[in-house]
Amino acid sequence: MNRRSRNTSLRHGLMVAGFLAPALAVYAGFVVVPIFISGYYSLFSWSGISPQFTYVGLGNFARLLQDAVFWQSLQNNVILVVASIATQLPLALLLALFLVQPIWGVKLFRTVYFMPLLMSTVAIGILWNFFYDPNFGILNELLRGLGLQSLTRGWLGDERTALGAVIATISWQFTPFYMILFRAALTGIPEEIYEAAAIDGAAGWSTFRHITLPLLRPTIRTGAILSLIGSLKYFDLIYVMTGGGPNSATELMATYMYKSAFNHFRMGYGSSIAVTLFIVALILTSTVLYFDKFRREKGGEA
């Protein structure tokens, strides 16, 4: 009897493994294990090409703390996170509010508004590089047309405007994503609530302020968390548009990590940047998720 039940539980275990093992093996091999290997590599000085592989303890991290470019990239990452949440979410909400209006032709707006999200980031980078071009870029051309000659410049070549220009492009790319989230949430709000509010005399702004906004709170939270995660690991567009320049003005942790490892062949140092990026992402997202959960358990109101 005992043996038989052990037998069936073994068979059950094998059956479960049959379903799970393929996915978990790939996930472990290409996602989980490499995280630990990165941690290991970060303790070495290593070019990746020469066989010299020297243990340096936390030396890479000590150097990182004194590396001005790293601090600059961390700061840019923080700016990117804040700017992304502050521009993309409100804009997306406004667009979503427009898209649920019963206006003729609104479907055309929806179709076009969504399109930036379909382009590959590399293509977007090339396109916008050209828009920002000092000589024949559309932006300068537009400013000249408006008589604002004095504002024209090489937007990506100027340290003061490069990060802002890149952030504007990122917003152009990702606002549609949050717009769709908000639109889905807005269409999910039952009409009766608005009718009841109208009977109570609420209209326009006060309806929005006291009904729509509170009901959208979970969506705003989801959007903010996704935007936070996305901004921390941002890479493609910066790599294509500015390569982190000029003079590190647009350097992010991810681009700096790539450069250190694959352009300057400092794999150990690159790994230490990757580990730091990972830890920053881990701390920030788990803090946000923790407070989010805590808040929700307390009853949902912020």
Next chain:
Amino acid sequence: MRKAARGPRAVLHYGKRLLILAPAILWLLVTGYPFVFMLQTAMKTPFEFMLDLWGLPGEWRLDNFSSVLAGGFISYFTNSVAVSVFSVAGVVILASLASYAFARIGFRAKNLLFLIVLAGMMIPVHITLIPVYVMTQRMGIYDSLTALFGPYIGFSLPISIIILTEFFAQTPKELEDAARIDGCSHFQTFLRIMMPISKPALATVSIYNFIYVWNEFVFALVLISSPGKMTLPLGLREFYGQFTVNIPGLMAAIFLAALPVILFYLAAQERVVRGLTAGALKG
């Protein structure tokens, strides 16, 4: 009662509409005009372009498209198709198997395992870049399309498993129970009952991952070096290097690269929108 209330409000609404419509049209231009610009510029000669940035081409010619196609575009395109098809197929198979276990079979440490998979959504790919690069070198698959499958599938699994597990868990159990009583194993039930009724969720997962893989850049940048193996995003960068002075040619390349996804979007808009935002909407 409602009609009476709507009368005056409708008039107000009309004035308001113009107020709303103006910024809405402005944003329509901001999002839509770049696409128009790409297409019209792609049909100009470089000289024409220099003379007049905004104007329409004097003659609608396709020369730029043919020179892009002759310049390696077809190879990038077929590489991208191959990588996308195999990666998406791999993700869908692995994720649906795992999701079935998470949704339908009881086993120890299920919640912990699911949490570990879920955490994958927050992991920046860069933490795995160097180890995957080294691994690929050692396995002798560096600079081949095969090198991309592992990371692409690995990083697509978390979101796919979350979407599918949720979908599987919500489907009614009756059909499966009947199949089980008839003596079907879990695997047979999965294959004959769960898979066929989950087509919408499988479509969502496929679309999401297809667009991710089609546009993926970092892993391709690190794992591929020869032009013959490059996927479209890498290929576009090559064009960017070659065509710095020929902007119409560059626009033709970008437009061609975006075209398949845009056509697919126009044909199945709701599906694509749902696919792209699936993770956030369900999560």
